[in-house]
Amino acid sequence: MEKNILAIDIGTKHITVAIGSVDENNAQINLMGIASTITKGYQNGVVIHLENFMNSIKNAVDRAQTDAGITETNAVIGFSSPEIYSINTQGVINRIKANQEISENDIQNVLDSAKSSLHLIDREILHIFPQKFILDDQIEVTEPIGMLAKKISVNAHIITCPSSLLHNLQRAIIKLGYNPTALVLNQIAASSVLLTKDQKKLGVILVDIGASTINIALFIQGYIWHTSVKIPAGNIITRDLAVNFRIPFAEAERLKEKECNLINNDESVLKVKALGSRQEKLIKLADLNNICRARIKEIIDIIVIDIINTNINESIPVGIVFCGGTAKLKGLCEYLSSVIKTTPFNIGHINANIKGRKEVINNPNNAAVLGLLEYAKNNIKSNDFTSKIFNNYSEFSIFNDEVKYKIKNVITNIKEKFF
Numbered sequence: 383m384e385k386n387i388l389a390i391d392i393g394t395k396h397i398t399v400a401i402g403s404v405d406e407n408n409a410q411i412n413l414m415g416i417a418s419t420i421t422k423g424y425q426n427g428v429v430i431h432l433e434n435f436m437n438s439i440k441n442a443v444d445r446a447q448t449d450a451g452i453t454e455t456n457a458v459i460g461f462s463s464p465e466i467y468s469i470n471t472q473g474v475i476n477r478i479k480a481n482q483e484i485s486e487n488d489i490q491n492v493l494d495s496a497k498s499s500l501h502l503i504d505r506e507i508l509h510i511f512p513q514k515f516i517l518d519d520q521i522e523v524t525e526p527i528g529m530l531a532k533k534i535s536v537n538a539h540i541i542t543c544p545s546s547l548l549h550n551l552q553r554a555i556i557k558l559g560y561n562p563t564a565l566v567l568n569q570i571a572a573s574s575v576l577l578t579k580d581q582k583k584l585g586v587i588l589v590d591i592g593a594s595t596i597n598i599a600l601f602i603q604g605y606i607w608h609t610s611v612k613i614p615a616g617n618i619i620t621r622d623l624a625v626n627f628r629i630p631f632a633e634a635e636r637l638k639e640k641e642c643n644l645i646n647n648d649e650s651v652l653k654v655k656a657l658g659s660r661q662e663k664l665i666k667l668a669d670l671n672n673i674c675r676a677r678i679k680e681i682i683d684i685i686v687i688d689i690i691n692t693n694i695n696e697s698i699p700v701g702i703v704f705c706g707g708t709a710k711l712k713g714l715c716e717y718l719s720s721v722i723k724t725t726p727f728n729i730g731h732i733n734a735n736i737k738g739r740k741e742v743i744n745n746p747n748n749a750a751v752l753g754l755l756e757y758a759k760n761n762i763k764s765n766d767f768t769s770k771i772f773n774n775y776s777e778f779s780i781f782n783d784e785v786k787y788k789i790k791n792v793i794t795n796i797k798e799k800f801f
């Protein structure tokens with residue numbers, strides 16, 4: 383049976399919604415509909431005006447559903463926030479029945495042990511990714527189920543997030559009548575469609591640069607080692623253009639998107655709208671490109687410092703793979719490659735089995751929302767979408783049993799009231 387998924391990527395500038403249908407073999411996603419609206423009521427990962435925020439989501443979902451010709455309410459939500467915190471930690475359990483095969487239950491127990499090493503106050507675990515399991519202090523494995531061992535240890539990457547942030551996001555989605563099956567960090571979603579296993583094994587940094595957040599994920603030896611969210615992002619370029627040229631924000635955004643080219647040394651002059659008057663003024667294209675280069679250098683500095691602070695000693699041969707709207711800045715990779723010769727820079731391309739219009743699939747803005755579909759596909763192990771996505775140990779959602787029970791009740795109440 384085919385399964386449909388509603389993916390909602392919540393960004394500072396855009397809310398992008400995609401509806402995908404996963405085939406019977408759980409192998410291919412057919413992108414049935416996609417739509418994007420300007421975000422209102424949400425800034426830097428925080429809901430600041432609930433009603434406006436909910437209207438923006440509804441608007442995008444309605445349009446995606448019209449595009450797809452179907453209605454779907456099981457939603458996977460993508461977001462990012464500078465308030466997330468990630469850590470690599472360990473867990474360990476000793477098994478009484480060492481002669482019995484390791485089960486999913488054992489895996490859950492050892493991951494619970496890793497989680498218990500964190501003392502969370504007003505925060506919740508958003509994701510836990512096992513990096514490797516060690517059996518009896520000797521054998522390193524990635525999938526221990528079915529093996530024998532007395533002691534299981536795990537190294538895991540855990541991402542946490544303030545509880546209030548998660549609950550407010552979740553509340554908005556539930557109030558709209560959708561069923562939030564998982565909340566996924568932006569770069570986790572994007573990495574699931576952009577990065578190959580080989581790239582992760584060699585060492586790669588995925589960076590989604592949106593309007594206000596830089597979303598970073600570092601993979602080495604095949605597993606995720608570091609995640610972080612930094613500010614500012616593309617908005618800082620727009621703001622700087624607006625301030626320097628004394629032009630409206632909308633005009634600055636237009637110049638950045640349409641006229642800027644980081645590898646262009648053209649000396650021509652552009653006519654632009656002036657601030658607070660209907661008159662036009664002249665600016666030099668070279669000045670525009672110089673400002674954009676300076677801000678991009680700052681953004682790259684933020685990424686480099688973040689990676690240096692992880693204290694990894696490994697080289698990262700695949701370099702940086704970009705996605706997000708700011709990755710569309712003309713000449714970005716060429717310019718960075720000319721300045722930093724030791725690191726490869728590339729725009730990410732979809733490496734997952736997703737069927738859809740080429741221009742939609744190849745748009746770096748859509749990496750996160752398509753990644754949400756792929757993430758959901760990989761976590762659905764049966765037709766029972768909701769329960770399975772919660773139970774999967776490797777990439778499970780934030781919702782514990784109590785929260786799930788509450789969600790179920792709220793959804794039932796909403797349905798009873800309105801249908």
Ligand SMILES: Nc1ncnc2c1ncn2[C@@H]1O[C@H](COP(=O)(O)OP(=O)(O)OP(=O)(O)O)[C@@H](O)[C@H]1O
Nearest residue numbers: 393394395396592593594595616639707708710711
């Ligand atoms: N062609 C382009 N050249 C340069 N920048 C662009 C281009 N197209 C879009 N952008 C910039 O990309 C940013 C929006 O990207 P995106 O849609 O990925 O952000 P978002 O997901 O809404 O924000 P965030 O993830 O930070 O919350 C804006 O700053 C916009 O100006």
Ligand SMILES: [Mg+2]
Nearest residue numbers: 392393394592
């Ligand atoms: Mg984004």
